[in-house]
Amino acid sequence: MNNNLPVPDGNGNWIVDRYSVDRLGITTEPVNAEGGKGLDFAALLRIISHWRWLILGAVGFGVIAAIIITLLTTPVYRSKVTLEVNPPTVEIMDEQERDRSSTGVNSWDYVATQVGLLSSRSIAERAAQDLNLANNKDYVGTEGDTSTRLKTAIDKVSSGLNVEAPEDGQLIKYTFDAESPQLSATIANQIAESFINSNLQRRYEASAYARNFLEKQIAKTRGDLEKSERQLVAYAQAQGIINTGSGDAGSSPTDANSIQGESLIALNKALADATARRVAAEGAYRSGVAVGATADVTASTQVLRQSRATLESEYQDKRTLMKPDHPDMLSLRSRIDELDRQIVRETSQASSGRTNTLLAEYRGALAAERALQGRVGALKGSVLDLRGRSIQYNILQREVDTNRSLYDALLQRYKEVGVAGGVGTSPVSIVDRADLPSSPYKPNLLLNLLAGLGLGLAAGLASAIALEYLYDTIKTRDDVRQKLGLACLGAIPKTSGQDSFIEELKDPRSIVSEAYSAVVASLRFSTDEGLPKTLIVSSTRSGEGKSSSALAVAQNFARRGASVLLIDSDLRKPAFKAASDKIGLTRLLTGEDEPARSHIVATQFSDLWLMPSGPLPPNPADLLSTSRFHEILSEVTSLFDIVIIDAPPVVGLADALLLASVAGHVMFVVESGKTRTKAAIEALRMLGGTGAHILGATLTKSAEDMGGYGYKAYGYGALDRKRTEILMIPHETDS
Known part of the structure; x- marks a missing residue:
């Protein structure tokens, strides 16, 4: 026979037997031995529906707790303050001022820094001290000394302050919580004032540090400047150096700054002038003599020349009238010759005087030039000697200039720090x-109610899920497939009691009857041969509805025209009762010669017969372990179309295993919400060990909403809870 028991695959999973899967069209999936695949939405809805009263109780408790907490909580008042933060623009160094346009102060970093400073304990301490909160008994009480109360006040101010860092912009918002509205507003405003004062104080302290540093540097530089100046003066006195320069800082030292240099410059200028005069005199003497003498001669002989010209003109006029040897003509000629002699004499005298004058001037200029050249040569040697001796002087002079520049720069920075350190704009x-x-x-109240509602709902869901997994039971069709790895033959709703259950079975249109009809239909396709000839109905434990299911399946088959025998094989706690206890399975097991038909009785259902359990034996397992039960089963299977055996529970007893090994086919009954997964798996493992073919599982007492069947309106379980015996009454015609 085939076996559809879940078997391990070596990885901790359980695999469904392929035969049942193929026959019933169920998807094969790995099933965890702990049960289930996980928590999906459908499972969550089922858990909520099953534990709804627990969840509602948790929600109600959360709401009530929120109301109580609201009533017991001391009122807290909140005050809000908004501050604007502007990064400072005061710069101390000129280089920083020049670079400020490009680098600047990062506004976001500065605002974030201010947020951190506002949240610091020092601001809380300053505010507590300014308001004298240590002596405010309404805020810190009267216990402890002043320092202890001050520490308490600082802690309360720090804990009540909530600073909100801005995402963008330069506005910082903060709130302060206190039990008094007056204290809330007062402390909130004082925190703002203390924060502003703290900023100003830090700014002043920073500039004071800079001033102190500059004062030290100025004093040191002043000493260096005085020392270098003393060394410069001492060296100048020792070397006889007199500097006539302007003394401007940074000017390069030259030879003109000394007396010798100035004299050399003046002499060079005079020498240049003398050379120019000598060159001019020489030129005048050498090339300009002729030009200069002619001019002088012309000036000195001009009258004589005019007289001669007059006489010459008269002589020419008279020549037309007189001969040259005429006395008048001879007289005029002698007078003209005399004037020519006078002109020659005057010309010679004038030319000789001009030449002598130019020569004298040339000689004087040459002498002056040569004298100046000698003086300049002497001064050049003096200046060159002074230059060699002024090297050390210049070194000292540069040191003096450097110290003076540094000293002036430090003084300027000190003045700038003094201005920047003043109390300006915060x-x-x-x-x-x-x-x-x-x-x-x-x-x-509204927030607390919502929180209580949410927490209660979360706690209720968590508790429901925890209880669901703590008490891991089979509840739905999916649980049967996923946790047990079996085909679910059907799900039977709850009913209200025994009488109503029997009435439901008699009515083929009832919901319970329809549900078992679905189980019967599944059984018709559960084996290769179709409907099994013999069928064992068992469960994990007692009270799961296996006897009711056995009766319902048998009644459904009988209603469809098949002859059905229901055997009550529970020899410990039988569920069905006949009119006489002198017949039954126990009598057959203990008697060798009695035929089985003699222990079969008719019931109130057509075509449904019963073999009761008979008297309770002291050793049921020993009776069932003999070959007699196999003989009995062989006999009754030849008499009836279907034989259904109501077997005892599996766990803790050997009866069901012995019966299953003979019957071969098992329908496993599972009570919804009661049967533990591990117990069911263990029972299936034990049944599988007998070689029986487990056809599937029937889910009883199900609260699952099965479409249009409306199973939730029915209650089922009175039969197995009370274990009431069902009286099987035969028809009047069958006596």
Whole structure:
């Protein structure tokens, strides 16, 4: 026979037997031995529906707890203040001032720094001290000394301050919580004032440090400057150096700064002038003599020349009338010759005087030039000697100039620091001050109710899920497939009691009857041969509805025209009762010669017969372990179309295993919400060990909503809870 028991695959999973899967069309999936594949949405809805009262109780408890907490919580008032933060623009160094346009102060970093400073304990301490909160008994009480109360006040201010860092912009918003609206607004505003004062104080302290540093540097530089100046003067006195320069800082030292240099410059200028005069005199003497003598001669002989010209003109006029040897003509000629002699004499005298004058001037200029050249040569040697002796002087002079420049620069920085260190505009200003709160911030009844509702719902769901997995049971069709790896033959709804259950079975249109009809239909396709000839109905434990299911399946087959025998093989706790206890399975097992038909009785259902269990034996397992039960089963299977055996539970007893090894086919019954997964798996493993073919599982007492069947309206379980025996009454015609 085939066996559809879940078997391990070596990895901790359980595999469904292929035969049942193929016959019933169920998808083969790995099944964990602990049960289930996980928590999906459908499973969550089922858990919520099953544990709804627990979840509602947790929600109600959360709401009530929220109301109680709201009533017991001391009111807390919140005040809000808005500050504007502007990065500082005061720069101390010129280089920083020049670079400020490009580098600048990172506004975001500065605002973030201010947020951290505002949240610091030092601001809380300053605010507590400014308001004298240590002596405010309404805020810190009267216990402890002053220092202890001050520490308490600082802790309360720090804990009540909530600073909100801006995502963008330069506005910082913060709130302060206190049990008094007046204290809330007062402390919130004081924190803003203390924060601004703290910024100003830090700024002043920073500039004071810079001033102290500069004062030290100025004093040191002043000493260096005085020392270098003394060394310069001493060296100049020792070397006889007199510097006539302007003394401007940074000017390069030259030879003109000494007396010798100045004299050399003056002499060079005079020498240049003398050379120019000598060159001019020489030129005049050598090339300009002729030009200069002619001019002088012309000036001195001009009268004589005019007289001669007059006489010459008269002589020419008279020549037309007189001969040259005429006395008048001879007289005029002698007079003209005399004037020519006078002109020659005057010309010679004038030319000789001009030449002598130019020569004298040339000689004087040459002498002056040669004298100046000698003086300049002497001064050049003196200046060159002074230059050699001024090297050390220049070195000392440069040191003096450097120290003086450094000293002046430090003085200038000191003045700038003094200006920057003054109390100027604060980088923090108050935009909105805190107003007196009109209502408490906490407790918030609506928020507490929502929180209580949410926490209660979460706790309820968590508890439901925890209980669901703590008490891991089979509840739905999917659980049967996934946790047990079996085909679910059907799900039977709950009913209200025994009488109603029997009435439901008699009515083929009832919901319970329809549900078992679906189980019967599944059984018709559970084997290769179709409907099994013999069928064992068992369960993990007692009270799961196996006897009711055995009766319902048998009644459904009988209603369809098949002759059905129901055998009550539970020899310990039988579920079916006949009119007489002198017949039954026990009598057959203990008697060798009695035929089986003599222990079969008719029931109130047509075509349904019963073989009761008979009297309770002291050793049921010993009776069932003999070959007699196999003989009995062979006999009754030849008499009836179907034989259904109501077997005892599997766990803890050997009866069901012995019966299953003979019958061969098992329908496993599982009570919804009661049967533990591990127990069911263990029972299936034990049944599988007998070689029986487990056809599938029937889910009883199900609260699952099965489409249009409306199973939730029915209650089922009175039969197995009370273990009431069912009286099988035969028809009047069958006596």
